[in-house]
Amino acid sequence: MAEASPRTETSTDDTDENLMLEPGNAALAVVSDSSDRSRDKNGDQKTMRRLAQNREAARKSRLRKKAYVQQLENSRLKLTQLEQELQRARQQGIFISSSADQSHSMSGNGALAFDTEYARWLEEHNRQVNELRAAVNAHAGDTELRSVVEKIMSHYDDIFKQKGNAAKADVFHVLSGMWKTPAERCFLWLGGFRPSELLKLLSTQLEPLTEQQLSGICNLQQSSQQAEDALSQGMEALQQSLAETLAGSIGSSGSGSTGNVANYMGQMAMAMGKLGTLENFLRQADNLRQQTLQQMQRILTTRQSARALLVISDYSSRLRALSSLWLARPKE
Incomplete structure (x- = not known):
């Protein structure tokens, strides 16, 4: 009877260790940790997508503005070119405005x-x-x-x-x-x-x-x-x-x-x-x-x-x- 008590304590400790090392419990811990990492990863991906969409919208806005400014500049250059052509034509006498030749x-x-x-x-x-x-x-x-x-x-x-x-x-x-x-x-x-x-x-x-x-x-x-x-x-x-x-x-x-x-x-x-x-x-x-x-x-x-x-x-x-x-x- 005196030797039974130590064995009982040893058996209890072994049971706790076995429960802790049981495959099912270890899998649950791994799944929980993986789920947390997955949620964090999905959140990061959504944030990255929103940032990428914002950058793309800003880039398109800059391109539209640049194109608009370029069109205005092209219109101004075309108008200047037309005025220069008209001036050269008048100097060369292409358009006769004298009263004798007007008709x-x-x-x-x-x-x-x-x-x-x-x-x-x-x-x-x-x-x-x-x-x-x-x-x-x-x-x-x-x-x-x-x-x-x-x-x-x-x-x-x-x-x-x-x-x-x-x-x-x-x-x-x-x-x-x-x-x-x-x-x-x-x-x-x-x-x-x-x-x-x-x-x-x-x-x-x-x-x-x-x-x-x-x-x-x-x-x-x-x-x-x-x-x-x-x-x-x-x-x-x-x-x-x-x-x-x-x-x-x-x-x-x-x-x-x-x-x-x-x-x-x-x-x-x-x-x-x-x-x-x-x-x-x-x-x-x-x-x-x-x-x-x-x-x-x-x-x-x-x-x-x-x-x-x-x-x-x-x-x-x-x-x-x-x-x-x-x-x-x-x-x-």
């Missing part, structure tokens, strides 16, 4: 000649506007301002004359405004700006105006609007008449008989005659624009007239800039 030049390629003349006109107009802006900023006297204002007004008269000559060669080109930028064409009315819309713009930009000036601007705007409506209605009537003339013999033109051919030629001659009135509409619209500018100058003071011309020029410049930005935008 021949316009009839040969009226659209191209007018586009070139307009580019030249716009270049000089911008130079005059910069001169006027400098005079206004320097608080020049009325005498100096009046001289520059009159110069710009006379320059506007020149473009109206050029448009009249160009219309004789290609009235469709002038009316459609293909010589202007897309944004400018969006607001085009009969080959130019709407006088009433121009007056609305000025009435909000030239404050303060006296009661007499406000009344004068309002009356001028109303009369301009009435004239615009009359010309627009005339154009609609002309288009309707042309459509009816051109469609008159379509149903019977397929037989090819001599009578039908004669009828076709007669109706086309009638349509050509009606198209001649397009020049008249364009001339009347330009006369309205010219008279509106002149009446505006009479209503305003010299300094207000100078500011009005700057507003008109800045508005046109922004439209041209808008066209360049729109064409150079990223295409995604």
Whole structure:
């Protein structure tokens, strides 16, 4: 009996060791540790994926920005190149603008000649506007301002004359405004700006105006609007008449008989005659624009007239800039 006690203790210790070293318990410990490492690994992988996605999005954003800047720079270079080509063409005498050869030049390629003349006109107009802006900023006297204002007004008269000559060669080109930028064409009315819309713009930009000036601007705007409506209605009537003339013999033109051919030629001659009135509409619209500018100058003071011309020029410049930005935008 005295020897039994030690063996019992030894047996208990062996049992504990066997339990600890049992394969099932060891496997559970290994699986638990592996699961913890797996969760940590999955979390790290998700973090890495998010970081990689963020880096990729940032890289694409930088590339889009770089491409946009590059497109703007390319547009600027193309514009500079075009201006240089036009300048070289003028120096080489490709586009003849003398009064003796003007009719021949316009009839040969009226659209191209007018586009070139307009580019030249716009270049000089911008130079005059910069001169006027400098005079206004320097608080020049009325005498100096009046001289520059009159110069710009006379320059506007020149473009109206050029448009009249160009219309004789290609009235469709002038009316459609293909010589202007897309944004400018969006607001085009009969080959130019709407006088009433121009007056609305000025009435909000030239404050303060006296009661007499406000009344004068309002009356001028109303009369301009009435004239615009009359010309627009005339154009609609002309288009309707042309459509009816051109469609008159379509149903019977397929037989090819001599009578039908004669009828076709007669109706086309009638349509050509009606198209001649397009020049008249364009001339009347330009006369309205010219008279509106002149009446505006009479209503305003010299300094207000100078500011009005700057507003008109800045508005046109922004439209041209808008066209360049729109064409150079990223295409995604």
